Amino acid sequence: MQDRFIEGCEQEQLHLSGAIQPHGALVVSDLQGLVSHVSANLASLLALDTRIEQLLDQPLPDFLEEVHNIAPPLNQGERYIGQGNVGQQEFDVIISHNGEQLIYELYPVDAYAEPMPMGGEAFPVPEDRHALENQCQQLLVALLALSGFDRVHYYRFMPEGDGEVTAEARQPEVTGSYLGLRFPASDIPQVARQLYLQNPWRSIPQASAEPAAIVGRGQSSNPNLTWADLRSVSPVHQEYMANMGVGSAISLPITQAGELDALISCHNAVPKQLTVSQLQAMSALSEAFNLRLRDYKARRRLQIYDGLQRQFDHAKAVLMRHGELESAWPELSRWLMDTFSVDGVILQVGSECHQRGAVLSASAVNVVAEAARFETSSVWISDNLQRDCGDMPLSEIAGVAVVSDLPLDQYHNVNLYLCRLEYLYEVTWGGNPDKPIDYRDGNSAIAPRRSFEAWVEQRVGHSRPWFSSTRIYLLKLRALLQQAKSFSWTTNE
Known part of the structure; x- marks a missing residue:
């Protein structure tokens, strides 16, 4: 536009x-x-x-x-x-x-x-x-x-x-x-x-x-x-x-x-x-x-909360069974990828970084972290990183959901990056959406499109769209991680 x-x-x-x-x-x-x-x-x-x-x-x-x-x-x-x-x-x-x-x-x-x-x-x-x-x-x-x-x-x-x-x-x-x-x-x-x-x-x-x-x-x-x-x-x-x-x-x-x-x-x-x-x-x-x-x-939100609570009980059981994050990570990361339908996941715990699947490079993580820094809810979501991050380096990862700055202790924070690969798909518009201005008598004037026939756009640079419930899931996940941190988030440091 x-x-x-x-x-x-x-x-x-x-x-x-x-x-x-x-x-x-x-x-x-x-x-x-x-x-x-x-x-x-x-x-x-x-x-x-x-x-x-x-x-x-x-x-x-x-x-x-x-x-x-x-x-x-x-x-x-x-x-x-x-x-x-x-x-x-x-x-x-x-x-x-x-x-x-x-x-x-x-x-x-x-x-x-x-x-x-x-x-x-x-x-x-x-x-x-x-x-x-x-x-x-x-x-x-x-x-x-x-x-x-x-x-x-x-x-x-x-x-x-x-x-x-x-x-x-x-x-x-x-x-x-x-x-x-x-x-x-x-x-x-x-x-x-x-x-x-x-x-x-x-x-x-x-x-x-x-x-x-x-x-x-x-x-x-x-x-x-x-x-x-x-x-x-x-x-x-x-x-x-x-x-x-x-x-x-x-x-x-x-x-x-x-x-x-x-x-x-x-x-x-x-x-x-x-x-x-x-x-x-x-x-x-x-x-x-x-x-x-x-x-x-409202009913769907309650179902989402209840479902995530049950799923997170499983994640907590994994952590408790292993006793520390390092050995629990293979099972925990698989749970995160399945639950949020992502292609890769990164978990930063203090100076430790755990990852699985297709993920952002270290430099791309820094760029995304800077963009997410201004999100007041501590949850930041993008299905087009090239659009939403000005200095984004080339990456096969096109979409990310971030849960940031969860305090672990007075020295460490937890940051979670859920990564999705680029997904090519088509959007059928009612007319070409990129031609909103007519030029009349040599001047530009505000005028709507003249045609509303189907106009197909092939979208590149996007990931699969995030569900509308993703933010709710992540906010709930953040709250549950906050509850679990006191006994679960230990590392091999």
């Missing part, structure tokens, strides 16, 4: 766009109830017989005051969903608190539209990976039926920031598939990912629609639209959707431990607007899966 492209994406202030999507209208008030901003389309969308400028610096209009009085007090980031009417025109309203103001999003609805049922089939917490994948697929099928969209993808974020489509559902007549394709991290910049974390959904009914400006009083700054789904669409994202042939989209976040773990992305070739009730129902389904995924991962 070219740094200029990523930097340009990250600097875009999406929450301060000063405009909204035109399928709804916006009113902003201060916390005392005086209107500070309105969208330019408010009067036309709700058939008001007043100029929008006449609403500024005035109390909330009667049709919003009625809804406001019903809503509970809100804190920053909280929202309330209700209904109101202006004459014969009914509307859904979402009220959110941005820390300084109240945001009122108004969506005209058909007076005869029936609310969408919020229920759904109850599923147990998945017992294994296969059950989890089945539930994910069932979720996508349900969302496809509920939305009526062409496709629904489960877009999982990888540790390095890239995303991969790991599940897909599509209408019978829709051809082509994104399943298994990977997309670079810059396709969804961090600034956009933070907004997904704050909202239950993101709806773009018409990607090509011209935004409606937000009109403020005097020199007032643009309101913070972090929690407003009406927030206008970035021009870069509009072009990205056009290049994909997407006319409308809905995104539902999957969050784990305060991080964006995945996105459920619904695409339709032509513009399509869902009601707030439909969006609520879709969000309820995805959140139910999110909770089950959270419980599944």
Whole structure:
């Protein structure tokens, strides 16, 4: 990725766009109830017989005051969903608190539209990976039926920031598939990912629609639209959707431990607007899966801890049987290589160095140790040493997991290096990920890729990817080594 492209994406202030999507209208008030901003389309969308400028610096209009009085007090980031009417025109309203103001999003609805049922089939917490994948697929099928969209993808974020489509559902007549394709991290910049974390959904009914400006009083700054789904669409994202042939989209976040773990992305070739009730129902389904995924991962962590405890009991038994590390090393190193699926292992105990299999050279160990020195958790993992270590000498070892600076006594530390050989494999991208900038009229401009056809990259210089649980295993191993050191880690010195 070219740094200029990523930097340009990250600097875009999406929450301060000063405009909204035109399928709804916006009113902003201060916390005392005086209107500070309105969208330019408010009067036309709700058939008001007043100029929008006449609403500024005035109390909330009667049709919003009625809804406001019903809503509970809100804190920053909280929202309330209700209904109101202006004459014969009914509307859904979402009220959110941005820390300084109240945001009122108004969506005209058909007076005869029936609310969408919020229920759904109850599923147990998945017992294994296969059950989890089945539930994910069932979720996508349900969302496809509920939305009526062409496709629904489960877009999982990888540790390095890239995303991969790991599940897909599509209408019978829709051809082509994104399943298994990977997309670079810059396709969804961090600034956009933070907004997904704050909202239950993101709806773009018409990607090509011209935004409606937000009109403020005097020199007032643009309101913070972090929690407003009406927030206008970035021009870069509009072009990205056009290049994909997407006319409308809905995104539902999957969050784990305060991080964006995945996105459920619904695409339709032509513009399509869902009601707030439909969006609520879709969000309820995805959140139910999110909770089950959270419980599944918690259960897996406990299983990992329990399994490692049993495995480490075996390692401790080996050490105790031999009485010292030198004679135990052949059996202990074999256990380490099997447990962590590595090609070689190095154990530094004070000035002693024990190794087995394909390992780093002494000079490479020093370079890796310097890189790992800045890791606060004492566990450092890389699947591409040439990328992650600036002065890395040529080596057949491409990936390393390090457990460093485990105190043995006041004079010695223990350092463990788990080594993996280079592994050549292919990654199938949705388009060439290395061409994020278009050059127009002789100038570079931020612009997304034009093609999303499968583009195969042969990856060199990488080891086999480390499992997502590797860090947990190593932290647990470090704790267990700490417990065992008092009687086990003796040498022939």
